Amino acid sequence: MTDVDRQTQLAREHRERQEQRAKGASGTSRRNTVIGAGLGVLLVAGGIFAATTLLGDDGKKPTSAAAPSDSPAASSEPSATASAPAEAPTASADPAAATCEYRKDDSGSPAKKVGTPPSKPDTRGKHMVVTTNQGTIVIELATAAAPCTVNSFEFLAKKNFFDNTRCHRLATVDTVGLGMLQCGDPFAKADGKHSTDGSGGPGYLFNDENLGGMQLGRGTVAMAQSSEDANSNGSQFFISFADDNTQLTAAGAAFTPFGVVTKGMDIVDKIAKGGIIPFNDDPMSDVRGEGSNAPKLPVIIKDLRITNR
Numbered sequence: 001m002t003d004v005d006r007q008t009q010l011a012r013e014h015r016e017r018q019e020q021r022a023k024g025a026s027g028t029s030r031r032n033t034v035i036g037a038g039l040g041v042l043l044v045a046g047g048i049f050a051a052t053t054l055l056g057d058d059g060k061k062p063t064s065a066a067a068p069s070d071s072p073a074a075s076s077e078p079s080a081t082a083s084a085p086a087e088a089p090t091a092s093a094d095p096a097a098a099t100c101e102y103r104k105d106d107s108g109s110p111a112k113k114v115g116t117p118p119s120k121p122d123t124r125g126k127h128m129v130v131t132t133n134q135g136t137i138v139i140e141l142a143t144a145a146a147p148c149t150v151n152s153f154e155f156l157a158k159k160n161f162f163d164n165t166r167c168h169r170l171a172t173v174d175t176v177g178l179g180m181l182q183c184g185d186p187f188a189k190a191d192g193k194h195s196t197d198g199s200g201g202p203g204y205l206f207n208d209e210n211l212g213g214m215q216l217g218r219g220t221v222a223m224a225q226s227s228e229d230a231n232s233n234g235s236q237f238f239i240s241f242a243d244d245n246t247q248l249t250a251a252g253a254a255f256t257p258f259g260v261v262t263k264g265m266d267i268v269d270k271i272a273k274g275g276i277i278p279f280n281d282d283p284m285s286d287v288r289g290e291g292s293n294a295p296k297l298p299v300i301i302k303d304l305r306i307t308n309r
Contacts, residue, residue: 095123100148102204105234110196111203112186114159121151124308128153128221128259130183131303132167134271137239137264139221141306145210146258149223149233153258154306156202156235166190167299168197169238169292170276175283176293179242181268182224183301184235192277192294198224201234208233214257217243219265223256230254241268271297 102116128139128150143150156162168188171178185200208223208231216222217240224236233256248255261268272295276283279291286293 095121095144095147098123098147100151100206102148102152102206105201105203105205107232109234110187110200112161112200113203114156114161116204117152117155121147122154123147123150125150125154125306126309127262127307128157129303129305129307130162130264130301132267133300133302134297135264135267137267138262139259140262141259142210142214142257145213146256147209148206149209149256149258150306152202152206152233152235153304157304157306161186161202161235162301162304165301167271167301168294169286170272170295171286171293172272172276173242173244175276175278176287178245178248179218179272180238180240180245181271181295181299182236182238182292183299184224184237186235188292190292190294190298192279192281192291195279195291197292197294198236201236205232205234207231208254208256210257211254212249214260216240216245216249216253216255216257218245219261220245220257221259221261223258225255227253227255239268241265241272271295271299 098121100117100119100121102119105111123143125141125143128141130137130139141150162184165183165186166188167181167183168185168190169180169182171180171182173179182198185198186202187200188194188197190197214220220240222238222240223233224238225232225234231254237258238255239261274295274297276293277296278293279285283293285291
């Protein structure tokens with residue numbers, strides 16, 4: 001069983017258990033986790049975890065993933081206090097028959113335009129290899145469950161879209177309650193000073209996929225978008241390094257998971273342990289959506305490619 005298959009199985013089993021508990025709950029709320037409207041604050045069983053938005057700088061900020069461990073394995077099941085994922089897995093019975101829609105981004109966000117992916121996805125992609133100045137990260141792709149997402153990455157990779165771009169945001173459990181490294185803004189400075197970090201994209205948007213099909217815990221790779229703007233995926237993505245992010249799935253947050261790290265989690269952990277550059281010297285600015293806390297260890301993507309093996 002692959003890491004992606006294991007994540008899908010965990011999500012399905014967790015959802016089934018939660019549904020069974022809900023049927024016998026007799027008047028109690030089925031969900032004890034909510035995302036605060038407009039504030040991007042995740043409330044979990046009385047605790048407050050920052051869930052700043054994952055894309056765009058129009059008053060919103062990117063959300064990231066979870067807490068470090070030494071193993072690159074996919075995340076374990078979330079705690080019993082988490083409610084069920086929003087949806088069942090959305091993998092197509094025949095992903096090769098899928099048709100993708102990539103529409104123009106009219107939001108006014110800065111864009112590095114290299115064209116638009118074909119509507120017919122290439123479903124042969126198996127791994128995404130991200131070569132950075134800190135080391136190489138290999139991601140097993142959930143192509144069958146997220147064919148349009150993988151198709152977009154393959155198109156952008158062939159255009160060298162990600163080359164020499166900086167991972168601009170590091171969210172840590174200690175600072176904002178989540179653990180994720182966010183990349184994919186072609187214009188990001190990643191210095192904790194530019195409020196526009198997290199707003200750039202490819203000039204097109206596409207819809208969410210695979211919601212509820214995989215957990216957002218350690219090792220998961222997902223698309224970054226504003227938590228208030230579903231179906232607005234572009235080029236930004238995050239790598240989760242802590243299981244705290246599974247609360248986002250439980251709360252119904254629409255972040256498309258499309259892969260699992262199979263090599264290089266030690267690199268992500270090293271970046272996380274290196275700490276943050278707080279935006280304008282105030283780490284809570286990230287929570288308020290004013291700017292991104294950048295990784296103190298610079299992370300520059302030298303090359304990103306999709307392989308068929």
